[in-house]
Ligand SMILES: Cc1cc2nc3c(=O)[nH]c(=O)nc-3n(C[C@H](O)[C@H](O)[C@H](O)COP(=O)(O)OP(=O)(O)OC[C@H]3O[C@@H](n4cnc5c(N)ncnc54)[C@H](O)[C@@H]3O)c2cc1C
């Protein structure tokens with residue numbers, strides 16, 4: 167097969183159309199894996215991405231400016247109901263360009279639960295393992311080496327060891343990490359194997375046509391099957407629309423992310439929604455973070471962005487991680503104003519920030535389509551029982567901080583003191599009645615809006631990502647998860663996409 | 675007639691409150707207006723006052739310039755929300771006055787102590803929406819404060835100097851805005867031996883954040 171090609175915004179000069187075997191919408195982890203695997207199977211593939219490709223010269227180190235360029239709604243997208251920021255990438259590579267490269271397989275008990283509750287027959291860990299491994303090998307997924315952990319990550323291990331909690335170096339899709347802690351604004355060392363430097367080039371090598379700055383606006387269909395997609399070329403950052411395009415295909419794969427895919431289906435004449443589940447069941451892993459202040463320097467700027475984790479409490483509903491991001495983004499979580507706030511920022515050099523993500527299957531929402539825009543409106547509510555999981559997680563993180571030698575912890579939680587100087591004081595986190603709006607939340611892992619279900623009346627796709635209603639329309643993004651996976655979702659999304667691609671190529 | 679007079683007086687008062695008495699701009703701004711520059715400077719001074727453990731103040735960090743740049747690359751919707759936020763903070767003193775003399779003046783006209791107290795009132799309010807407004811404002815300012823290289827150096831969290839290697843992707847994608855035909859690299863340029871030495875504390879800083887640059 168001859169090499170494919172990439173088109174960027176400045177390359178488009180007029181309206182155009184293409185004919186391919188499969189068109190894949192979205193180049194995040196799910197879309198990029200699908201596209202590469204389909205080209206490997208000898209199919210002609212077009213991969214369409216609304217965002218531009220970023221070179222290291224295009225990265226902005228500044229947190230806000232970077233977010234304005236790489237994320238939807240400038241990184242300021244929020245849920246209504248329980249107000250929570252949620253970030254989605256808009257770039258070649260999707261979320262992988264800005265994520266921390268954490269790779270976790272979904273635990274066997276979670277996948278067993280999915281199979282049982284959602285009538286799935288072939289989605290146990292044993293079923294998915296070959297797909298996880300194929301992706302893992304391609305991306306070089308491996309534990310974060312000690313030499314780039316930095317003190318911020320190793321203190322976490324120290325605290326966990328002291329308490330007898332299990333912990334481990336994070337597995338990441340990274341080759342030659344230098345510990346710059348900059349995964350959030352783009353990896354300048356090119357160590358992170360985000361999709362734009364891994365799966366997408368591999369797909370191009372095998373013949374894929376990659377159209378960037380191209381926004382799909384409708385899925386073409388003849389009532390019984392999908393026939394392609396149509397859309398507009400859009401300028402990077404402003405989104406200004408220009409030339410029209412149309413891609414005719416024998417099969418269509420939607421991997422636009424769990425917030426954009428339901429909008430696309432809805433805008434295409436409420437496609438694939440006989441079950442009524444498109445856009446429903448929105449779930450997150452809401453996250454909370456806490457800062458520990460140590461007596462001596464931690465040098466938090468050095469070290470893998472998120473190098474250590476603990477799965478000790480997965481069955482209790484939460485997973486613990488170390489965290490770094492641009493200080494401006496992290497500081498949003500701190501309490502106070504004026505001199506007190508300024509002096510708190512001065513503690514940064516002696517601080518570490520750790521976070522917890524929670525399994526919140528009871529906390530549900532939905533993606534709503536706006537009439538004149540492709541930007542979704544999100545409604546989601548954190549269930550009171552899930553608030554308890556999060557406050558429990560904050561307490562556990564405090565425990566680990568004090569065990570690691572912290573002199574205080576700062577939670578940013580409203581309604582309780584800003585800073586705790588002992589574990590005894592921190593007990594308030596679990597004893598004081600707290601509500602969702604008292605917590606500083608963030609939810610960058612989102613799922614379930616086009617969930618898989620064995621029963622066509624209760625889900626949008628089957629376990630291979632094929633829509634129940636239109637047999638040549640597939641979805642592979644995290645929207646197909648039937649429930650949250652309890653751990654960082656990217657590797658599971660890629661494993662499922664890897665499996666779907668095999669299924670699609672067999673069908674074609 | 676009396677009603678008419680009251681309406682006129684109210685309108686005049688509103689006009690004066692909203693539009694008059696702001697200092698002229700020192701230079702041109704892409705997005706911010708004169709009143710917003712004055713407001714942001716006054717909020718930044720109250721949020722990051724001079725003194726304390728970090729030598730740089732909000733005024734040193736020149737936050738209006740940063741915020742103008744940020745807003746100029748943000749979406750229209752985000753910009754509208756930001757303008758509304760500034761308006762709200764500037765004039766909400768009518769409803770939530772500052773303590774002390776003439777506390778209902780616009781925010782940017784208040785004394786420093788009063789401004790600090792007003793911000794604290796927003797941040798510690800029992801009304802969730804007021805706290806939300808405060809967090810949004812503080813986030814915007816904090817983004818700017820941390821974009822000021824001396825602040826990052828003072829905190830020991832300035833970014834490191836990194837030379838990006840040339841990889842396969844650099845042969846495929848040009849810089850944003852350029853055409854594919856502008857890609858200057860060929861296979862001969864690919865970096866063969868990568869520098870994977872950890873960027874330990876003390877490693878050279880990114881040129882934009884180093885001491886010499888400032
Ligand atoms: C800051 C951050 C850190 C994270 N860290 C981790 C981590 O360390 N580990 C982990 O497992 N997960 C992490 N996640 C989550 C993870 O990145 C996402 O779950 C993952 O990227 C989802 O993959 P996806 O392919 O489903 O969707 P996305 O990655 O969102 O990709 C969808 C793509 O489709 C494009 N698109 C959307 N609409 C259209 C359209 N109409 N036409 C054309 N293109 C379109 C988008 O621009 C986007 O590029 C993080 C997320 C964020 C934001």
Ligand code: SF4
Nearest residue numbers: 343344346347349353
């Ligand atoms: S920590 Fe730095 S070097 Fe390592 S993968 Fe992330 S951005 Fe790249």
